[in-house]
Every structure is written in C-alpha cells, then in structure tokens.
Amino acid sequence: MVYISGGNELLDPYEILKKLGVETGSKIADLGCGGAGHFIIPAANIVGKETIVYAVDILKTVLKSVVSKARIEGVYNIKTIWSNLEIIGATKIKTGGLDFALLINTLFQTQQHDAIMAEAVRLIKPGGKLLVIDWGQSLTPFGPPPSHRVKADEVKQAAARLKLNLDEEFKAGTYHYGLIFSK
Numbered sequence: 366m367v368y369i370s371g372g373n374e375l376l377d378p379y380e381i382l383k384k385l386g387v388e389t390g391s392k393i394a395d396l397g398c399g400g401a402g403h404f405i406i407p408a409a410n411i412v413g414k415e416t417i418v419y420a421v422d423i424l425k426t427v428l429k430s431v432v433s434k435a436r437i438e439g440v441y442n443i444k445t446i447w448s449n450l451e452i453i454g455a456t457k458i459k460t461g462g463l464d465f466a467l468l469i470n471t472l473f474q475t476q477q478h479d480a481i482m483a484e485a486v487r488l489i490k491p492g493g494k495l496l497v498i499d500w501g502q503s504l505t506p507f508g509p510p511p512s513h514r515v516k517a518d519e520v521k522q523a524a525a526r527l528k529l530n531l532d533e534e535f536k537a538g539t540y541h542y543g544l545i546f547s548k
Contacts, residue, residue, distance in 0.1 A: 371385045375390070376469070376498065376538045378407040381470050384535070385545060387411050391464045394419035396450055396485055398473030400430035404469055409440045419458055451477040453478045453484050459540055461490040469498045470541075479523050486527050486548060495529060495546045498537045519543045 384402070387393060391412050395405040397419040405420045412418055420431045420443050428445035433450050435443050448456040450471070466485040484496050500514045508514075521531060521544065529546035537543035 371400075374382065375464055375540055376403070377410075378404045379544065381496070381498070381537060382408055384409055384533075384543075385465060386493060387465060389413045390416050390460060392418075393467065394421055394446075394456075394458060394463055394467040394488060395467045395469065396408050396421045396456070396481070396488075396537055397435050397474070398427065398431055399423050399470070400424075400427040400434075402431040402434045404434050405431060405465055406438060406440050408467075409435065409442050412442070414540070417442050417444050419444050419446055419463075421448050421450065421458075422445070422457055423449050450481045450484050451475060452480055453480060453487060454476065456484055456488060460487055461493075463489045464493050465489065467496050469496070470500070472497065472520065473509045473513045474497050478515060479526065481498070482520075483522050486529065491548055493548050494532070495524070497524075497544045497546070499543050500540050501540055503540065508513065508540060517544060520544055522538070 393408050398405050409418045421430050422470040426449055446457055466489050468485055497520050498506050524546045532547050535543045
C-alpha cells in the first residue's frame, strides 16, 4: 500500500473553504496543518492580507515548511503555532477567538480524537464552525490503513458529546468525508 501522508492534495481547498463560509476577515486555524499548507495558504488568501490565520502543528519542521511555501506564494499573514493538540488548553490562540477551526486529515493520526476535538471547540467562538475532513472507509491502494481511519459516525458521536450541532455532511473528494459542526 502506498502511503500519502495526509491526502490533502486530493482535496480542493478553495471549494471546501467556500462551502464552510470562510470570507474576508474570518478568523481561522488549521489544526494539524501539515507541511504543504494546502488549506491554510488558500485560507490566508481568502481572508485577506489584514487578517492573521493560524497554522498549528506539533512538528516544528512542518511549521517552517508552511512559512517557506507561503513566502514563495507571496503570503505573509500566516502565524505558526507549535502545539500538542491532544492537550486541551495548549494551543496559544485565545479561547473563543476563531470563527473556524479545521481538522483535516488529522484525526486518523491519533487515538485522542475527543481531546483534539475539545481543543478545537475551545478555540472557536459561539456560533463558530469546526470542519472535520478525514479518510473514508472505502479500500484504497494508498492512504492510511483501514484500522487507522476514523469513521464519520465516531466523529459525530464525539461532536455530540462536545455539544456541537452537525450542520452538514458531504463527500470531500473521492476518498474523504467532510463534516461541518457549529458551536
């Protein structure tokens, strides 16, 4: 089986961010952003040069890679934050300071789904939205092993425990599901 690190390159970030409702001035963080900046760089472009967006990851090398790629693309409104998302309160973003939090191809990499989602919920304001995109259950010749994939129903159950409302469920590309929750 060929392993594609997160599979973000299989997703259309502009289409998905538009569906989410990201617009000029939106406060947004990509939690577990990955080194390509596949979602946070488009988000930075959408919100405008005057608004800071946050790229959050546990790997400092990933954050450096995002900054480097952003600079090459002429994007300067990304602030990187080194954090362990599995620790509630560890991410140095103001509680309730975000309109949107993204967990894209993040949950399959951990067993701490509830903790990571709780940290995301802490960061979004009342009425804010959490986007979760992860690998579907269909067998693919690439991607994480089926045993690492998180079922959409498990994410919905965790969200219900966190008092989130499911706004929309959608197919986020050929191999991924998408869930939009509101706080």
